[in-house]
Amino acid sequence: MNTENTLRKDLAKVIVLTLTWLFLIPAATLLFTHHALKTQDDTFFQRVEQRLAADTRLSPERKNELLGFYRAHPLSSACTATGADEQDFHDQVCETFSMHWQFHWAERAAQGALWLGAALLIAAAALGALAFVDRKLRYMSFVAGWRVMTVGSAIEVTLQSALVVWLSFWLTAYFWERYYIKLVGIAGFAAAAAVFYAVYTLFKKTPSNNEIEGELLSPTDAPRLWQRIETLAARVGTAPPDHVVAGIDTNFFVTEAPCTVQGTAIQGRTLFISVPLLRVLDTQEADAVLAHELAHLGGGDTQSSAMLGPKLQQFDQYTWEMRSGGLTIVAHFLLRLYRMVFSFALARDSREREYTADRVAAGLTAPHAIVQSLIKISAYSGYRNDVEQRLFAEDRRHGTSLGIAGFVAEGLRPYAQSEAFITTMRSAGTPHPYDSHPPLTERMRNVGHLVDEQTYGAIVMAEPGSSWVEEMPTANAIEERLWSQYEQQFSEAHERSLAYRYVPSNEEETAVVLRYFPDASFELKDGGHIEVSYRGIHSSADGQPIPWDEVKSLSFNDGNFGNTLVVTHFDKGVLLSRTTKIKLRGLGKQEAGFKEAVSQYWHRHQVMRAQEAAHIGTSDE
Structure with missing residues (x-):
C-alpha cells in the first residue's frame, strides 16, 4: 500500500509540474499582452474621445461615426484587420517590428505554445492508453510517442525560449519604461542554449554498453x-x-x-x-x-525487450538531459509524465509475463x-x-x-x-x-x-x-x-568511499585520502600560487589558509580585472556573513581544473562531516 501511495504521489507531482512548466510562460505572456493591449486601447480611445469632444468643426453625427469606428477598431485589432477599407489602419498601427506587431505575434506564439502543449498532453494520454492494449501496439505506440514527444517538446522549448527573450525586454519596457541590455542578453543566451541543447540532444546517439559480467x-x-x-x-x-x-x-x-x-x-x-x-x-x-x-x-518477451530497450534508453537519456539544460525543463516533465504512463503499461505486462513463465515452469517440473x-x-x-x-x-x-x-x-x-x-x-x-x-x-x-x-x-x-x-x-x-x-x-x-568518509586521524587514513585527493597547486600571476587540499584552500597572495570547516559557501566571480573566488564564512561580518575574496589572476588554462578541484575537495569535506555527524548520532542512540 505504501508503494501504491508513493506512486500516486509521484504521478500527481509530475502532473502538477508538467502543467506548470508547460503552460506557465505562455499563459503569463497572454496575460501580459492582454493587459498591455487593453490598456493601450482604453488610453487611445479616451484620447480620441477628448479630441473629438474638443473639436468644434465636426458635427455630432460625424463625431459619433468616428467614435463608432474606433470602438469597433481598437488598436489591438489592427494586425488582424483584413478588409480593404482597413488597410490604412493596419499599415499605420501594425507596421513591422512596431509595438503592436510584436505583441500580436507574441500572442500568437503563446497561443501556439498552449495549443501544442495541450496536444502533446492528449497525445501522451492516447499513446499511453494504447500501450495497455497489447505488446504489438505497445511497441508501435512508443515508437510514435518517442518521436511525437521528443520533437514536439523540442518545438515547445523553442517557442517558449523565444517568449522568454521577448518578455525580458517588454516587461521592464512597458511597466518601467526602460529596458536592461544585460537582462535581455542573459535571457537570449539561456534561450539559445536551451534550443541548441534540445535539438542537439534529440540527435545524440545513446552509448550502447550491454556488458554481461560472466x-x-x-x-x-x-x-x-x-x-x-x-x-x-x-x-x-x-x-x-x-x-x-x-x-x-x-x-x-x-x-x-x-x-x-x-x-x-x-x-x-x-x-x-x-x-x-x-x-x-x-x-x-x-x-x-x-x-x-x-x-x-x-513467449517473445525477450524479442520485444530487445526491440524496445534501445528506444527506451534513448528516450530516458533525452528526458533526463532536458532537466539540465535550463529552459529545457519545459520539456522534461512532459517527457517524464509520458514515460511514467508507459511504465505502468510495461509493469502490468511484466507481471503477466512472469505469471505465464511461472505457470510454464510449474507445468514442466x-x-x-x-x-x-x-x-x-x-x-x-x-x-x-x-x-x-x-x-x-x-x-x-x-x-x-x-x-x-x-x-x-x-x-x-x-x-x-x-x-x-x-x-x-x-x-x-x-x-x-x-x-x-x-x-x-x-x-x-x-x-x-x-x-x-x-x-x-x-x-x-x-x-x-x-x-x-x-x-x-x-x-x-x-x-x-x-x-x-x-x-x-x-x-x-x-576505498574511494573511505577517502570521502575519513576524518584522517593517522598515517594510514591520511594516505587513503591523499590517494584520491592529493594536494593540488595552481600557478598565479607574478610567481604566486594557490593550493587546494582536503584541508582547505591557501593562496600565497592572500595570507592565511582557509580550512574547509570555515567555508559556508563558494562562488566564482568574473571581472574585468581578473576573476575571484568568493568564500563565505559562517561567522558574521559588519552586517552579513564575512567573506574572503581570493584573486585568481594568471590561472589562464588552469581555471577549469582549479574550479573542478575546489568543487570536488569541498564536496569531499561536506560528505565527511555528514558521515561524521551520522556516526555520532547513531552512537548516541
Missing part, C-alpha cells in the same frame, strides 16, 4: 547442462539459446539484445545462469528456473519446484546484499580478497533461522535486470502452491541432493576468476 559456457564445458537446456527448450516449444553465460550475479535471465561478455560481442538468444545460485538449488528447482527463463524466449527456487533465490540475494552492505559500511580498508562467497555460504543457513529473515522475506522479490517481478506470495498463488512463511527457513537450509554445478567442470574456475574481479572492484569502490 564467462561464456560452451557445450563442451558442460555438455549435460546444455543437453538439459535444449530438452527444456523443446518442451517449452522454443529454440534453445545461442549462448549460455555463467556468472556470479544473483539472478537468472534471458535476453536477445546484443551483448558483450569479457570483451566478446555476441548476438542472438542469451541465457545467463548464476553459479552461486545453482549451488543452493537442486536440479529440479534449477530446471524450474531454466524453464521459466526459456518460457520468456518462447512441479509447482513446489518453482516456488522453492523463488524462496531460495530471494533469500540468497537478500543475504548477500546484507553482507556486502555491512562490508561496505566498515571503516577499515579491505584487501583484494574479501571472501564474500564464503561469508554468504557460511552465514545463509544461520540467517534463515533468524527473526530478521521472515521480515525481509515478506517484502522479497526475485532480482532481475530487465523487468519488475510480482511479490513472492502472489507468484505462489499463481502456480497454486502456497508455502507458509514459517517453513521458508527449512527450505533455505535444506541441502540440495544434487545440483547442476556438479555437471560443470569449469564452475569452480569461473567462480574464482569472477569473484576475484568483483572483489577487486568492490575494494576499490570501498
Whole structure:
C-alpha cells in the first residue's frame, strides 16, 4: 500500500509540474499582452474621445461615426484587420517590428505554445492508453510517442525560449519604461542554449554498453547442462539459446539484445545462469528456473525487450538531459509524465509475463519446484546484499580478497533461522535486470502452491541432493576468476568511499585520502600560487589558509580585472556573513581544473562531516 501511495504521489507531482512548466510562460505572456493591449486601447480611445469632444468643426453625427469606428477598431485589432477599407489602419498601427506587431505575434506564439502543449498532453494520454492494449501496439505506440514527444517538446522549448527573450525586454519596457541590455542578453543566451541543447540532444546517439559480467559456457564445458537446456527448450516449444553465460550475479535471465561478455560481442538468444545460485538449488528447482527463463524466449518477451530497450534508453537519456539544460525543463516533465504512463503499461505486462513463465515452469517440473527456487533465490540475494552492505559500511580498508562467497555460504543457513529473515522475506522479490517481478506470495498463488512463511527457513537450509554445478567442470574456475574481479572492484569502490568518509586521524587514513585527493597547486600571476587540499584552500597572495570547516559557501566571480573566488564564512561580518575574496589572476588554462578541484575537495569535506555527524548520532542512540 505504501508503494501504491508513493506512486500516486509521484504521478500527481509530475502532473502538477508538467502543467506548470508547460503552460506557465505562455499563459503569463497572454496575460501580459492582454493587459498591455487593453490598456493601450482604453488610453487611445479616451484620447480620441477628448479630441473629438474638443473639436468644434465636426458635427455630432460625424463625431459619433468616428467614435463608432474606433470602438469597433481598437488598436489591438489592427494586425488582424483584413478588409480593404482597413488597410490604412493596419499599415499605420501594425507596421513591422512596431509595438503592436510584436505583441500580436507574441500572442500568437503563446497561443501556439498552449495549443501544442495541450496536444502533446492528449497525445501522451492516447499513446499511453494504447500501450495497455497489447505488446504489438505497445511497441508501435512508443515508437510514435518517442518521436511525437521528443520533437514536439523540442518545438515547445523553442517557442517558449523565444517568449522568454521577448518578455525580458517588454516587461521592464512597458511597466518601467526602460529596458536592461544585460537582462535581455542573459535571457537570449539561456534561450539559445536551451534550443541548441534540445535539438542537439534529440540527435545524440545513446552509448550502447550491454556488458554481461560472466564467462561464456560452451557445450563442451558442460555438455549435460546444455543437453538439459535444449530438452527444456523443446518442451517449452522454443529454440534453445545461442549462448549460455555463467556468472556470479544473483539472478537468472534471458535476453536477445546484443551483448558483450569479457570483451566478446555476441548476438542472438542469451541465457545467463548464476553459479552461486545453482549451488543452493537442486536440479529440479534449477530446471524450474531454466524453464521459466526459456518460457520468456518462447513467449517473445525477450524479442520485444530487445526491440524496445534501445528506444527506451534513448528516450530516458533525452528526458533526463532536458532537466539540465535550463529552459529545457519545459520539456522534461512532459517527457517524464509520458514515460511514467508507459511504465505502468510495461509493469502490468511484466507481471503477466512472469505469471505465464511461472505457470510454464510449474507445468514442466512441479509447482513446489518453482516456488522453492523463488524462496531460495530471494533469500540468497537478500543475504548477500546484507553482507556486502555491512562490508561496505566498515571503516577499515579491505584487501583484494574479501571472501564474500564464503561469508554468504557460511552465514545463509544461520540467517534463515533468524527473526530478521521472515521480515525481509515478506517484502522479497526475485532480482532481475530487465523487468519488475510480482511479490513472492502472489507468484505462489499463481502456480497454486502456497508455502507458509514459517517453513521458508527449512527450505533455505535444506541441502540440495544434487545440483547442476556438479555437471560443470569449469564452475569452480569461473567462480574464482569472477569473484576475484568483483572483489577487486568492490575494494576499490570501498576505498574511494573511505577517502570521502575519513576524518584522517593517522598515517594510514591520511594516505587513503591523499590517494584520491592529493594536494593540488595552481600557478598565479607574478610567481604566486594557490593550493587546494582536503584541508582547505591557501593562496600565497592572500595570507592565511582557509580550512574547509570555515567555508559556508563558494562562488566564482568574473571581472574585468581578473576573476575571484568568493568564500563565505559562517561567522558574521559588519552586517552579513564575512567573506574572503581570493584573486585568481594568471590561472589562464588552469581555471577549469582549479574550479573542478575546489568543487570536488569541498564536496569531499561536506560528505565527511555528514558521515561524521551520522556516526555520532547513531552512537548516541
